[in-house]
Amino acid sequence: MVTEEEIEQVSKLMKIDVHDHKEFVEKVHDMINFFDILDSAGVEDEEVTMSDLPLSSLREDKHIPFEDKLIEKLNNYKGSFVRAPKMV
Amino acid sequence: MNLKISALEFVDEVKNGNISAEDFVSATIDRIKDVDEKLHAFLQVNSKAVEQAREVDKKIKSGEKVGGCFGMPISIKDNICIKHSKTTCASKMLENFVAPYDATVISKLKQQDAIFVGKANLDEFAMGLTTEFSAYGPSRNPWNTDYVPGGSSGGSAVSVSAFECIASLGSDTGGSVRNPASFCSTVGYKPTYGLISRYGLISYANSIEQIGPITRTVKDTAFLLNILAGLDPNDNTTIDNGKKDYLSGIDSGIEGKKIGIIQEMMGDGIDSSVLSATNDAISKLEGLGAVCEETSIDMVKYSVASYYTIAATEAGSNLARYDNLRYGYDFPVEGFEFNSYISKARTKFGPEVIRRMILGGFVPSSGHAGKYFLKALKVKSKLTKEVTEAFKKYDYLVAPTVPILPFKIGEKIDDPIALFLVDINTVMSNLTGIPSISVPYAISNGLPIGMQLLSKQNEDKSLLKAAHALETTVKLPEVPI
Numbered sequence: 430m431v432t433e434e435e436i437e438q439v440s441k442l443m444k445i446d447v448h449d450h451k452e453f454v455e456k457v458h459d460m461i462n463f464f465d466i467l468d469s470a471g472v473e474d475e476e477v478t479m480s481d482l483p484l485s486s487l488r489e490d491k492h493i494p495f496e497d498k499l500i501e502k503l504n505n506y507k508g509s510f511v512r513a514p515k516m517v
Numbered sequence: 518m519n520l521k522i523s524a525l526e527f528v529d530e531v532k533n534g535n536i537s538a539e540d541f542v543s544a545t546i547d548r549i550k551d552v553d554e555k556l557h558a559f560l561q562v563n564s565k566a567v568e569q570a571r572e573v574d575k576k577i578k579s580g581e582k583v584g585g586c587f588g589m590p591i592s593i594k595d596n597i598c599i600k601h602s603k604t605t606c607a608s609k610m611l612e613n614f615v616a617p618y619d620a621t622v623i624s625k626l627k628q629q630d631a632i633f634v635g636k637a638n639l640d641e642f643a644m645g646l647t648t649e650f651s652a653y654g655p656s657r658n659p660w661n662t663d664y665v666p667g668g669s670s671g672g673s674a675v676s677v678s679a680f681e682c683i684a685s686l687g688s689d690t691g692g693s694v695r696n697p698a699s700f701c702s703t704v705g706y707k708p709t710y711g712l713i714s715r716y717g718l719i720s721y722a723n724s725i726e727q728i729g730p731i732t733r734t735v736k737d738t739a740f741l742l743n744i745l746a747g748l749d750p751n752d753n754t755t756i757d758n759g760k761k762d763y764l765s766g767i768d769s770g771i772e773g774k775k776i777g778i779i780q781e782m783m784g785d786g787i788d789s790s791v792l793s794a795t796n797d798a799i800s801k802l803e804g805l806g807a808v809c810e811e812t813s814i815d816m817v818k819y820s821v822a823s824y825y826t827i828a829a830t831e832a833g834s835n836l837a838r839y840d841n842l843r844y845g846y847d848f849p850v851e852g853f854e855f856n857s858y859i860s861k862a863r864t865k866f867g868p869e870v871i872r873r874m875i876l877g878g879f880v881p882s883s884g885h886a887g888k889y890f891l892k893a894l895k896v897k898s899k900l901t902k903e904v905t906e907a908f909k910k911y912d913y914l915v916a917p918t919v920p921i922l923p924f925k926i927g928e929k930i931d932d933p934i935a936l937f938l939v940d941i942n943t944v945m946s947n948l949t950g951i952p953s954i955s956v957p958y959a960i961s962n963g964l965p966i967g968m969q970l971l972s973k974q975n976e977d978k979s980l981l982k983a984a985h986a987l988e989t990t991v992k993l994p995e996v997p998i
Contacts (some may be wrong), residue, residue, distance in 0.1 A: 482753060
């Protein structure tokens, strides 16, 4: 059984503001408790299977020219520079 | 203009000069204007659709090579990128996001001269199964507008069902194509994982989701699959399908095939009319020469919990990019502390997305991963083994697509666990990568019931044959709108 405090802590780490959103926390709490059914699946000895992706299956790492000037889609840019937010 | 024709009929009619693409698309846009205020299938309608259809007609008249869609009007779920058009994911977070490139499926359809009539509504970031979680308001079921159309590709299914287009593309992470197809009485297809490129689909849970067609008939799905399937260098999970023709031999029937009836998908909580329709479908399949028998897949009981754990974990990672630094919306930034700025910006997410992000942070976190995420992966592995074993014995599996009838808008929105359980029959094929299809099968109290057929991986062609055979056994009433 997880506590609501644990959920609030994870929310903070996820940069999600749940302050004044008690109902979110309660619902997430219910959802996580529903996942407790996994405890009775009897899969402790099961191996997790993963599919391999050989490097040869990856596309070639080369520059593909893009026809649009993406920088022009931004609101704050000058020449080839983008204005970044100023935060403390 | 008869807008109720299938995709294949449309192609024949335009090819033979009986109708023009422009007239048909124009009538389709008029239909959208007539009914969509009530149904809300669309988030945006393409104002250039008629003009684009006229260009296709010009190509036909001048004898130029024309793509196989011949100007067919298609709607696209609004989490698939169309270059230079808005792709909102039904979220306020992406309210003004204009896609700079085409998804691979869009490029392929453009090459075949399809016309995109609009972007279809969905649950925000495809998280939901009713379309009620769209930040722009729910879509409504054309069979009864007080009821949900299913989701998350609800707008797509509504648009096909209500004759606002001929076909649509949705995405299916845990049933998001098949569920609304079932609720709206259309065909909905989740292909083998990797058969259709996901490049340009805004990611939710990459390891299990697929783009899939929603159509009026199984043959129309096969027609679209011929266009959409195959390797894509931009999506390294795609598989080589050997350029299969999914339409050829689709009429060859299922004589002598063995079909397993999944007991765990017909147990507690199933609506009596859904159970009765399923038993009837089994009789029809037997009447077509198949041998049906009950089978058990034990891990189905745990599949919903496994699915939501895995999907939320991947969603937590995928949604991290919506921080207003990489993706987001105009919001004054000066003076904020870094973390509080991102937290503040994320208040634009709707409640379901926030819940799933928190879940996605929680279940794989230190101290909890062993209990939740690792166990979910183990259930997925064991489920895959059980399904593989089942297909040693059977050619297909069958179960109702959704164990209950469509429900009223607002009825379950505050009960996430009740909503979770609606997914019990659909998540298995996402977790195991197998193809599955929902075929319209019955109408009960004016509400549709879909039947789901499943086959082993890469047997999509065979599955479409079985689905077509089942489809030919039913004649359903027309949608009452």
